[in-house]
Amino acid sequence: MTGRRRNRSTFLPTITRPVRATVMSAAALVACASLAAGCGVIPGTAGSADAPITVMTWAPWDTNATNKPGMPAMATAYAKWINKHGGLNGRKLKVLTCNDHNTSVSAAQCARQAVKENVVAVVGSYSEFSDSFFAPLEGAGIPYIGGYGVTSEEFTRALSYPVNGGQPALLAGLGKQLAPGCGTVTLVRPDSIAGDDLPPLLNAGLSAGGHAAATDQLAADNLTEYSSPATRALESASSGTSSKEGCVVPSLGDRTDTFMDSFRRERADYPAVRTATVLGSVDQTEINATGGQSGPYEGSYITGWYPVAGDPRWDPMKKAVNEVAFGDNRIDPADAGVETTWIAYTAFKTVVNSLGNGQVSADTVRRALDDGVKVPTGGLTPTLQWSSTDNDDLASVGLSRLVNASVTLQVVRKGVLVSAKKGFFDMTGTLESANLD
Secondary structure (H helix, E strand, C coil): CCCCCCCCCCCCCCCCHHHHHHHHHHHHHHHHHHHCCCCCCCCCECCCCCCCEEEEEEECCCCCCCCCCHHHHHHHHHHHHHHHCCCECCECEEEEEEECCCCHHHHHHHHHHHHHCCCCCEECCCCCCHHHHHHHHHHHCCCEECCCCCCHHHHCCCCEECCCCHHHHHHHHHHHHHCCCCCCEEEEEECCHHHHCHHHHHHHHHHHCCCCCCEEEEECCCCCCCHHHHHHHHHHHCCCCCCCCEEEEECCHHHHHHHHHHHHHHHHHCCCEEEEEEECCECHHHHHHCCHHHCCCCCCEEEECCCCCCCHHHHHHHHHHHHHCCCCCCCCCCCHHHHHHHHHHHHHHHHHHHCCCCCCEHHHHHHHHHCCCCECCCCCCCCECCCCCCCHHHHCCCCCCCCCCEEEEEEEECCEEEEEEEEEEECHHHHHCCCCC
């Protein structure tokens, strides 16, 4: 136990604020029609038929913890690219970006700015402070499309429309993959509220594969050196009576690479220990930086939401980036955040297209999503589809808004991250057994 206040809840608001926002918008329309003059743009709309469609993307950058500068950079690049090719149904896309600084105060400020700027959606964003940003968005009826999936609330709030299974699907998938081949499994994760969600998810996958629960090791996610945590993880993974190699699973966000630097130095004094992690904690760039084939990730299993970065299904994204953002070092096509933002904007484009010549507003975007518009992503995910009702299969474990529990299984071979098995693997059944209380 960490003593921190838990913010997880499987219950949705008793009175949904989007309804209030819809009623207020309708009332404003009636007032405008009655007075026939003096009315401005209704909050949460894109204004006149030729006005830009305004959205926001936020993420932390230049902080001492996890940073995701590629997500707002990808959003800005997407807007340049789509506008260069005719926009969304002929209308310009305007993207606002905001730095949440990895603080609850800044996250709330970003959300309030989104409301003030009358955005029709927040798209492809990252924040660990969902308890701070959802309330302002719900008050204005603004949908949150394609969040990174780092918090449990992204899978419970009525206005959240996730494009992936977040950490729940990744860790459940990783646990199931590791169960047959690992001895003692040690999870090294952040000493934070978001980190508290990780052990039961990994354990659900391990249990599904007939393996005992992992050892839960806490570590700060803003250290500059991890010799002590790495040593403790190695000692833990080397313990036990199993003849199988122990496995260490670091899940420290941007600090995973720092942990692995220390882990590589310390592991020489211990029996062979395998490593495994989830995409987002490590990617091909990190594998290269830590020695490639001779580095600590060789042979590691990694679960992801999407195909490996070298898959041709990513070619449209890479082409768009090269066309409008060549040389922008913030945008790494192999970064899971960048990939999530691309898919989120792909979904948003499909929703806007479904509205035809109708009004584009927070209300109409949300209504289209709740009515079950189908979103193909070019094979990067299964076809996405949301509704106004919960996912009954996962509501009991606090993941009622999760519609895509699929993961991909990857492995590092000869220093290259490749597919371990073809296709997507649905973790819905495994997640149903997760103990998230």
